Amino acid sequence: MLRPWQFEIHLDKKSDKALYLQIADAIINAVKSGKLTSGNALPGSRQLAGLLNVNRNTVIEALDVLIAEGWLVTMDRKGTFIADILPEVNSNKNSETKPNISIEESKPYLVFDDGFPDSRLAPMNDLARAYREIFNRKSRWQIMGYSNEFGNLEFRKAIVQMLNFKRGMNVSLEQICITRGSQMAMYLASHCLLSKGDFVMIENPGYKPAWQAFENAGASLIPISVDKDGLDLNEVEKHLKKNPTIKAIYLTPHHQYPTSVTMSLKKRLKLIELSNQYGFTIIEDDYDNEFHFGQRPILPISSYSNAKNFIYIGTLSKIVAPALRIGYLVSSAENVQKAANHRKIIDVQGDNIMEEAVLNLINEGKIKRHLKKTNLIYKAKRDYFESLCNQHLKDKAVFTKPEGGLAFWIVPNKIVDTEKICTELLSKGIKIINPDKFSFDSPINGFRLGYASLTEEQLQEGITALAKYL
Known part of the structure; x- marks a missing residue:
């Protein structure tokens, strides 16, 4: 509900036009000029009468006129609002005046x-409780200052343990940076790895927001077809032989976006072999690893001991709720340091308090039970x-x-x-x-x-x- 801070209407009590009509015309002009838009709430009749220094019945009479003409609607126990569907505005008005804001199309249901x-399944009560507990601690003042650009230390330790235990990886604390969602991780990966003139191979069809991050870093894209078990590695190898400036390949091997196919083990091993041979980096976006209904999920490409050049990107946003922006980037200590340095330019640190709260849920086993x-x-x-x-x-x-x-x-x-x-x-x-x-x-x-x-x-x-x- 949006209420104006102050409702300004100037009345001319010496005019021949009745006061209630002046009020009605002022509100109509405010709608036409865009000062009031559909859904805006008007002050109550008593409050409006006090602001205008007129009798309340005068205000009620003006509102009745506007309701009858379709400019306003009333909602029981909520108030009076600018209507969603407004009377047609005169199309011959001066084109230099601010146009009336068009009515939004009805949203799909x-x-x-x-x-x-x-x-609706998100553990919001548990998260809210964990958040409150953080502020009730005696040492709460410590989390209100600046923290590490890599992310909360204890939270990073918990994610490293999860990756090593659950996803077969072998990473250390220096190899992880916590980000505000996986898209920030993608942006940081692009800018610590790519330069103008570089090429990145991508899945086609694929995930365009990642492509935009690569192009923003100056790279050009090479589309690679996707078949029933992942990327067409014959295409990959042909491009590698012809183009020595290919710096990386981006893929979603666990559940390919958008086709949902899983890259076969044979192809994963072949891709690692090609990466080691030609020196390009495998950017692995494991955006929904936690949601797997078979007996056992296939381990990430980045978990294989012979994978030398990789950047692994994941997120907790899908585990708890999309609005929770917590992702992570895993790579060599050198790449992670570059990503952290770049991160400080756009965002000094992450959401330290939220990271503490989610860490609380991890330690209590709430995240595990929720999943x-x-x-x-x-x-x-x-x-x-x-x-x-x-x-x-x-x-x-x-x-x-x-x-x-x-x-x-x-x-x-x-x-x-x-x-x-x-x-x-x-x-x-x-x-x-x-x-x-x-x-x-x-x-x-x-x-x-x-x-x-x-x-x-x-x-x-x-x-x-x-x-x-x-």
Whole structure:
């Protein structure tokens, strides 16, 4: 609810125009000029009468006129607001005056994101309690100053232990830097590794925000096709033989974004061999490692002892909630030092208090229990979504039930106008991601549908609607 700090209306009590009409016209002019916009709350009639030094009945009469004309709406026990749908504004007004702010299009009521966790399951009560406990400590003053650009020391120790124990890695404290989400880690990796004129091989389709980070550092992109078990390494090798300025390759091998395929062990070993031979760095984005429903997740490429050149990027945002911006970058001590030096230019330190709070949840076993509970929920939801796809997309599209991750990759049997489908569904209040978001050049004939954040009823409604266009 947005209320003006001070509602300025100047009345001319000597004018022939009635005071209530002056008030009404002043509010209409404020809407037309953009000073008041849809959803703004007006002061109460008693307060407004006091501000204008007029009888309250005069204000009520003005508000009644505006409500009748459609400029205002009232909500029980909440107040009076500028209407969402306004009367048509005169199109002949002076073009130099501030235009009336257009009404926002109604938001979709059903959104297939690209694989977000269900924020309703986030352990917010535990996190809030941990946050309060930090401020109740006698030494709380110590965390209010500047901390280390690498991140909270004890928190880094906990993440290092998790990587070494759970993901088969062998990293030390000097090899990790905590960041504000994985995108910052991607940006830092780009700027500590790449220079203008360098080349980076990327997955196509793939993750465009990472591509933008590489281009921002001055690098050019080389797209590599993705098949049923990951990157096409024949393409990779051909480019390496022709181009000595290839500095890195970026990939999401655990659950490829957006297709969700897992890179095979054979290809992982071959990629490490090529990296060691040609000297390029493997930038591994392990964005949803925790969500794996099979017997055992495949270990990161960066965990192999013969992987010499790697940058490993992960996040805790998907574990707790997307709004929690905590990621991490793991690499050689030299690369991590470069990343920390660059990080100080844009962000002196991370969120030390939040890192302490999450560390508290890790030490108490709350994160472990939360993951165990949510994985059971997401696995059941994945299986239910698979049954819906089998029911509604039979003979229309192909898909493979993912072993992990929080999204399905749906490929229509025929080439379809994906942009038109997205537009048509949006007009009905259902939003799916336009596949152009994943494409390097030519359009991609596929849809990435995140299922974890939706209810079973929403999943059924969404897949039924999509099926009609396939």
